[in-house]
Amino acid sequence: MTDRTLRIAVIGAGPAGVYAADILSRSEQGEHVEIDLFDRYPAPFGLIRYGVAPDHPRIKGIVKALHKVMERGKIRFIGNVDYGTDLTREDLQRHYDAVIFSTGAIDDAALNIPGIELDGSFGAADFVSWYDGHPDYPREWPLDAQKVAVLGNGNVALDVARVLSKHADDLLETEIPDNVYQGLKSSPVTDVHVFGRRGPAQVKFTPLELRELAHSKDVDIVLYEEDFEFDEASDEAIKTNNQVKTMVNTLANWLVEQEERTEPASRRLHLHFLHSPVEIGGDTDSGRDGKVSGIRFERQELDGSGNVRGTGEYVDYDVQAVYRAIGYFGSPLAEVPFDAERGVIPNQAGRVVDENGEHLTGIYATGWIKRGPVGLIGHTKGDASETIGCLLEDLPSLPAPAEPGVDVVELLESRGVEPTSWDGWIALDAHERSLGEGWGELPDGGIRERVKVVPREEMVRVSRALETVDAAGKADR
Structure with a gap:
């Protein structure tokens, strides 16, 4: 273990990324780690929000569990950031001790038949x-x-x-x-x-x-x-x-x-x-x-x-x-090795490796982009544990970043990016719930819990507005 404060970037705020960040924050090294959880979408939770049918009752329980992890305040969410465009691998390695990729698999596997x-x-x-x-x-x-x-x-x-x-x-x-x-x-x-x-x-x-x-x-x-x-x-x-x-x-x-x-x-x-x-x-x-x-x-x-x-x-x-x-099927990421046949980042127990099988220092993977799109959401916990175990094992040999004191949010904004935050998600969550309330009672006597906002620009606008959320979950200007 090391006494200096470590900065870790996790790319992908779906279940795999949240679980990895949570396990790391609860480890022996947790008190000496700052974790930034990035996502290309303005809202967190990845697959839960954008990959599962909305009428699944069990999803609400998973969302609540992920919320509890983020509400502990040990992990900083930074949304609306596109890796490879807004931030490069070089940027990340200049400002963080290690990077964990948890970008999942969002493409369809091919089916090669006529028509x-x-x-x-x-x-x-x-x-x-x-x-x-x-x-x-x-x-x-x-x-x-x-x-x-x-x-x-x-x-x-x-x-x-x-x-x-x-x-x-x-x-x-x-x-x-x-x-x-x-x-x-x-x-x-x-x-x-x-x-x-x-x-x-x-x-x-x-x-x-x-x-x-x-x-x-x-x-x-x-x-x-x-x-x-x-x-x-x-x-x-x-x-x-x-x-x-x-x-x-x-x-x-x-x-x-x-x-x-x-x-x-x-x-x-x-x-x-x-x-x-x-x-x-x-x-x-x-x-x-x-x-x-x-x-x-x-x-x-x-x-x-x-x-x-x-x-x-x-x-x-x-x-x-x-x-x-x-x-x-997984998608390739800029400046990161990719196995085009399997649709994953090549790795050994979460340590990303190059074409020669050599570990890329400080670069890790977890979730579907690590092992392929198999298993249920809960399986990503064990997957994340393995990756974080390797990262903790490697800590003594990880070189310190060149510019650890730079606030990446300020860096992004200087580049014209509009990053969103966890507080911004709370505001968006309240806004979507208020849209649901506006529907009134449904024909069967039920109510709409929320109406999801779709346009990115509207999600960013609501998330970045100066809003506070009271204890009842209502958004006030």
Whole structure:
């Protein structure tokens, strides 16, 4: 350990960055560390604010936990700062002892099949950014399809399918922005089809995600008996894994219950298994050249190990839009090594390494940009612990920065940047809640907890205004 005050920069204020900063602030070295948590967005929390469907009940608990970390006052939040543009790696190393990158993974993984480039073929990550009010995405989304295909059997696929099939009025109790509500309100969708390559025992979503599908009003869940195939590996998973058993039982019960329906809903959410996408078709009639008009799959069968193989049987579905939700992918960062095949910063236990495997002194990574977009939000805690453990181990050998006394906020403002602060987030949070109150009572008697502000300039304006927040959470000028 060292007696001098250390300055640490964390780039990315999502869960991974907050957890890393929190663990470091609580360490033995915590009393001698100053931590600045940067984010390119004016508001904190990254994936929680811009990557998860707004109707997730468990998200509120995670936000509360992250709030508690930041409210301790040990970590300084500096938002609206774009790494690589507003601050460079050279800047950071001149003013900080170490830098931790926790920028996550926000791009869609590629799916190389014919027709993927057609109009009406979308990446799920882009759609999620739209419905979550990401400030850097267009305000409108082309919701003109009656029948939609969603490719993938993970949590994001179910999020996308649920939002597409849900009636917009049933999302009013969430924080969706007004432009998203208006877009979903005008959607003509009747059928949303979710396709997975493997069987019901191999799905990647969680029981909570699955059960949430049943909470959508006036939406029937439709399953197909021919998709319920189980091999030796499936049977073993059902016997030994309670989560798999719960999901298979839930799906099986829904399959039986659908036969007892007497009044069909106005919308249907279809769950298909053992379908591997082969080609997206385009409609060239009536001036619709290049527009999605269908999708073809090869039927799969389980091979005994839980994996699948093609059967040579093909099936076509009439859809006008396709959303691929087959995984996220990391983005390269300026002046930082990047593994283009895996979409991560190359590292050893969080220590960033160059092309020769040599550790770059004082440079670390955590979260999805470190290990890839796998695991749930809670898994980032263990990931952050590993990275911070390495950083603490390296402290005696870290060279002191050349200019540790420079206030980076003043430096940014001198460059024309308008950084936001934690107090600014509190003001924005109160402002969004006041917008929700302005809606009044909803038809079902509930209220809107908030309406998310979308435009970056408005977020910055509210965050940087001279506002104070009273104990009741109301913003006063």
